[in-house]
Amino acid sequence: MTRKWFGTDGVRGQVGDSVIHPEWVLRLGWAAGHVLTADASGRPQVVIGKDTRLSGYMLESALESGLAAAGVDVLLVGPLPTPAIAYLTRTLRADAGIVISASHNPYQDNGIKFFSGDGYKLPDAQEEAIEAWMDRPMTLSASERLGKARRVEDAVGRYVEFCKTTFPADLDLRGMHLVLDCAHGANYKVAPMIFGELGATLDFLGTEPNGININDQVGSTHPDALCREVLRSGADVGIAFDGDGDRLVLVDEHGELLDGDEILWLLARDMCQRGHLAGVVGTVMSNLALEQALADCGVPMLRTPVGDRYVLEAMRSHGYPLGGESSGHIITSANTTGDGVLAALQILGILRRSGQTLAALRAGYRPFPQVLTSVRMAGAQDLLDQPLARQLIADAEGRLAGTGRLLVRPSGTEPVLRIMVEAAAADLASAVAATLTAALSDLALSAASS
Template identity: 80%
Template structure:
């Protein structure tokens, strides 16, 4: 069954549009509440967290009301990263968790994503059940059956302590100078707390959210300021999160960026040395250098569809315990979804254990040049069914021949058609990607 509203990472869109609208979100909470109460012997409980967008207040209230109208109790934890909601949902023994966030998107967007009671992304079957309830008339439960809400005052502290437990007890971060960019997002409090309490000296960026500056020129999708700050302050490392704290990008002491693929390679090599690695899952977007580098180490590797939920599914299907995406979503044995703080702590632990800089640790990894272009289209999926579009894509593949690879796909979170070209030379990748993007834009304009 195809889903009408849910994409690869919940529901997302422009605030005030037909979906990310308080009336629609109210009914979404009501529909989710009815799916949770069906067959339940006790009143269900749901954790609700959010990032720092101004619209989070509006949508939080709507969700809370919708859930309560269906007889569900709500636990409000305020601004916390997405992986914290997954963790708290498990430890508070809640029946589900909900995150109000549009991740790396600008503040005008927002979204709703769900976790099941075990901290994993909600299965397709439950998302489909929620969509089915959305087609029913909204009827409020009897007064004595309505849910109630309360705030979990120590939620941030619980998550900070959990993060610290994943760092080796015999190590600390004393003597390290870290530049930490929190994107004015959900990690703006807990991120610095974790690294500071482990002993690091911090220079902070993106820790003054005002509701509309989330991801604005900072964070994992805009590392330029972080790179400059690391170089100018002679820091040991730069750490960049995205708006909801599930993506990680690092910058070494020379100001060079390490994306998710390179971080996965570093983690996999270390886990293999400890005989603690069963295999790695990447995605269709993962750099060929990651696949080849893991093959040289004798590490099993498979690719999944794009989206951390599909990475996790492939990890479970193959019995692998490490996976992630080029964008910086990294799933380790300690978490059930992408967790930027935990991934950063693992890299820092490797540095401390071997007493090496990040620049020294990354020696030997040589990524293939990649060019990524997004074309804004309302109907991105339909474009791929257009015969002319298919001809242009085939032409780009011929231009690459055996010198690279091409991936064209609709975004699962935005109205975009994404083009990825990877080639042995940066010039070839850039030329093929720009030519194809121009052809498809002209075709779309039509």
């Protein structure tokens, strides 16, 4: 069954469109309430969290009303990172969790994503069931069965303490200078508490959200400011999250960036050195250098489609304890979704145990030059189905002549066509990416005007 509204990470769009609109979200809450609590024993409960977007207040109220109409009680936790909602859903024994966030997107966008009661993102079948309920007439539960809402006052403290327990008990961060970039997003409060209580000296970027500055030239998708601040302040490590806190990138003491693939490699190598690592899950976007470095350690790597939900599904089905994406989604056995704070704590733990700097720790890893571009457009898949588009892609692959990789795919979260070119030579990757992006952009404009 083709899903009508759900993408790779829930429902997402621009605030005020036909989907991210309070009337539609009200109905979504009602439909999700019926589907996600169908097997609830006793009175069903759903946790709702959000990032710092101004529109979150409006959408939170709409979801709360829809769930209450379906006879579901709501537990409100306020602005917290996505992985915190996964954790709280499990520990509060709720039937489901909902996050109001558009992750790394600008403030004009927002979205809704769901967790089942065990803290995992919903399988396709449940998302399809919610969509089917959306087509039903909206009816109210009996008056005595309507849901109610309450705020979980200690939600922040619960997640902070959980994160701290994942750091080695015999270590601390005293004497370590960190720069935290929270993207003016959901980690703005909890991340400073976690790293500060472990003893680190902290400088900050992106910790003053005003509702419209989330991801605005800060965070994991805009790390230049963090690179400059690490150099200016003489910090040991820079740590950047995205708007909802499930992504992580790092900056070493020389101001050099580490993406998700390199972070995954550092974690995998440490696990190999301390014991057996069954395997690692990456995606079709993961750099070939990661796969080769893992192979040198005798560790198999499995590739999935883009989306941390697919990474996690593969980890569970194959029994692999580690997975992630180039964008910085890092999933370990400590939580049921990508968690930027937990991944950062694991890297800092490695630094503490080894006594090395981050630059020394990463020495020897050489990623293949990779160029990422995009074409903003609607109907990306329809464009890719055109014979001319297929020919343009085939020509680009021919230029690589077996020395690299090419991936062209529609985004699952935005109206964008994403292009990735990877080659042994940086100039070849750049040239192929530029030519193909321009050609597909022209084709998209021509299709839109016809």
